[in-house]
Amino acid sequence: MAKFFDIHPDNPQQRLISQVADALRNGAVIAYPTDSGYALGCAMDNHFGSDRIRAIRDLDERHHMTLVCSDFSQLGQLVILDNxxxxxxxxxxxxxxxxxxxxxxxxxxxxxxxxxxxxGVRIPDNEIVRSIIAELGEPILSSSLILPDIDSPLTEGWQIKEELDHVLDAVVEAGDCGEEPTTVIDYSSGSAEVVRVGAGDTARFE
Structure with a gap:
């Protein structure tokens, strides 16, 4: 049964943030809100956790997992960036x-x-996520919470707990966080390629 954390979106309670970070350190797979819907996450070194996320979403090893970072300096340590x-x-x-x-x-x-x-890397505009990463001390390995057998994304913490209680260890609730996933931009070839149109405006990359 997944633990349920109801965290204030603008002023996250440090006690609860610490509990979520501890759960990640101890091998938990969690559902948590971002600025573009809910995501599934685990610690970077959680081998079994990444397999569990792939199983929940029915993904193969070719699907890019995302490292969710607290700031640009953390992101810059993980990927090679040209000017x-x-x-x-x-x-x-x-x-x-x-x-x-x-x-x-x-x-x-x-x-x-x-x-x-x-x-894949990203820096969400979400105070709760940045607080969890700061407490954890490293990025969260993540994937958008898009289930293979559900037409519309789950947007409420209680709904996610009800649907995925048997496969998650914790669910973070923080009010409405939208339902449109991130816009995905592939820079691996040296120029920007829009792979998925989502919540982010693509105009600056076209």
């Missing part, structure tokens, strides 16, 4: 975008795309 990508991504973050870029050696090989050696 063009650096400027464009810095201007667009924090925000509802996921960027696919070549991974640095800081990223465990199992988290990168098996052939392209790329990884």
């Amino acid at each position: 063009h990508a650096f400027r464009a991504i810095k201007a667009a973050t924090p925000g509802p975008y996921t960027f696919i870029l070549p991974a640095t050696k800081e990223v465990p090989r199992r988290l990168a795309h098996p052939k392209k050696k790329t990884v």
